[in-house]
Amino acid sequence: MTTKFYDRLSNDLTQLLENPIDYNVTIEVGEAPISQIFEVHSYILQSRSTYFKKKFNESPFNENHVKELKLPNISAKVFDVIIKYIYDGTISLEKLENSIIFNLLIASHELDLDELLEHLQTHLSTKNASWLRLNFAHVYQTSFQKNFKIIQKFCNDIIAKHPDTIFESENFNSLPEDVLISIIRLDDLQLEEDKIWDYVIQWGKVKNSNLPANLNEWTSDNFLTLKTTLKNCLPHIRYFNISSEQVFNKLYPYQQLFEPKLWLDINAKFLAPKNPISSTILPPRNILNVTLPTRTTPIPSNIITDEHALEISSWIDRKETPYIENNPYEFKLLVRGSKDGFDVKTIFEICDKVSNTVIVLKVEGTGEIIGGYNPLEIYSNIYGQWYSSQDSFAFSLKTENLKNSIVSRVTNYNRAIYYDSSVSYFQFGGTLRLRGNLKTGKESLCSTEYYEKKICSNSDGFSVEKFEVFKVSPKK
Template sequence: MTTQFYDRLSNDLNFLKVVPYFKKKFDEITFNENHVKVLKLPNISVKIFNVIIKYIYSGKFSLEKLENSDTFDLLIASNEFELDELVEHLQSHLVNDNSSWLRLKFAQIYRTSYQVKNFKIIRDFCNNIITKYPNTIFESENFHSLPEDALISILKQDDLQLEEGKIWEYVIEWGKAKNPTLPTNLDKWTSDNFLSLKKTLKGCLPHIRYFSFSNEDVVEKIYPYQQLLEQQLFLDITIKLITPNKPISSIILPPRKILNTTLPTRIAPIPLSSNIITNEHALEISSWIDKKEIPYIENNPYKFELLVRGSRDGFDIKTIYNICDKVSKTIIILKVEGTDEILGGYNPLEWENNKNQSKRTKDSFIFSLKTANMKDSILSTSQGGYVHSYPRKLELSFGNALRLIGNLKTEKRCCCMKSEEYPKPIRSDSSTFSVEEYEVFKIISNK
């Protein structure tokens, strides 16, 4: 769908913004030996640049053929050209319509939102997630590379759902990562070592709620790092520990609003976000994952987190690789065009977006689910079979037993063939087929 939402005056202003941008860039470049100035924009692809050019001249743009990663690249490029209206629109589009992709790439998106100051809508979206689920960022492999202003923003949140002693540990860990030469053993630290860490954490320390620490955490977590604190603050922390009612001069920040929730005695069903399968189907698939002979009938031990949907994200195989890169434990669900068959496969291993490769696993399987036209589901387990990641060939497959190729909706190249790796056929018809809809879920334990 093509979007148009700007008048002629707005188009002219956007055109003028781009003209000064290029003039400035060309002014910074010297002529080469052929007396030509060559401007390179390595971070902006031809595809993205064409979208921007069309937008500048017509006020129109289309996101139909763009993957979510392309849309995010378009957002960054739009900000580079100072196209403020487009920046705001794209942020809203990603937050409202593609939040699952933002969560999947959370650490990268959050870090970028602070590197690019105009991404307030996305930044607020991320902060809201972090306050409720702080481990999303604190336990991320990219936590140590988090910008200082991003960490400070998190520390300012009154409703951050994390005990203060744990927050302190994460802040210390972040600071140490910025000073890799610090001794591993704290007993060997010098005053200069503490001073280096104190300088690194200068912007973070004022936002710690020191008077919300438990007495045990004060002794075990603050005392070893007392040299990081101003003398009066450390004295007041000690006074409060010994004589809680005695007045102090340090500012006391309010305790964080930690929600106290009572867990139900019975596991409540988690809504299944699918346009193809039912909760009964999900229970059956979960039983196969756990290799249960008797299917689960309630209390699914797994959550099915929707990552990709064809009608929402696009039907090209590349879409799956882009969104599911380095994601393990995924289920692919297919609704076959014209037959209402529901096929699928489970991959316990990670998909690879950057290279073609095959991985052998005994825990993968493929299936055909029970429908109105099919009496019973069919499960075909792996006999040491392969899961093939072929992003460069626009193909992913489970041996030859289930092959997904190209554009799943328009090209009609998918097929199910005889395979020793997955010996039980899930489809009697070996002809190629297209897909009416597909979904990819991340399988997450509820424990």
């Protein structure tokens, strides 16, 4: 019988890392002036990583018989976790921000730490799924660049069930070609084929901004340009599963993108469906016949997660214990700054006569997510007037840097909501004052006036990276 003393071994190697006697390698991580140097032992690192084994074989000793490596793409905070794992075989993720864990995953890939690579992917997809969804476009692209199989599957499952997650994302048009192809190849993508065609055409047009906006003005060269851009995407459209009406409405205007034989076969399939054709017929997608449970539909936001929406819904209903699933409210996106503009007047124009709205904003510089719930109707033409409410509140949501969310309810009911469309002012008392252009200006403010608490750390004017407005309605 063999007895294994792993705990003692791990502890001894940890002591060796903390007191690096006879070290023969220095590794400088990060970029100056905040870089940091680690003193380590080559025989431990190369026994744990093929990356280090190769690097040490390529690197000569200096005059002090020490090999010097530089890893500018890895931060000191990330490498500190990695080097401890290499020495003692342990890792603790509980106190790490999700962005650091994701950077740790990228570094593990670079350093050929396969065991850690799989563990981190599993951890993120099971323990931090909401963060992955909130940073979906970046996560999805990185998963393909680095071939993160577990993260890829997680993302593909979301896209297949909820295509709007990526197709309606502000980052869709910037997707790399290989990522777009991987999406439109999914057999269980829950999207009609003609809509997939629309998105692919949209993506191709964005890649060629010089194409005329009016299709009637296109020349043969314009069609050839788009055809060249989409040459690797077009074969994955399942043309023979598009109705004749949509072929006429959507494909016919772009018939110059098709090879003559394929275009002939597409039309022949409708005119003589029993006749054989030579073009490849891709199988129909596995479209579900049942509606997916409402609780699994992610909120259409680039700022907040499903968990955030549950928390806001709990505050609306004044629940002492927050909802943890089955959100009783639907959050319908009305305004998105990146699409509709960042001026406060946009809220007045788009949300005229709309009640029960939630505004969320991501603060520039701090990453704080703040906002407010307004049960009252919004008016597009109103000049400097306060409105009364007992149910409005402002909030700051939990993020990587904020341990717990904050809710600030109105205390002076007669000063709950303030509208002034003439100067683009929209206020939740004084606790959240939105003014002018939220992105380019720094006129918006936070205080405690008329509400319970301050929700923003910035005492001066601030600007925002993103903002959205939702209509909140009870689910049917």
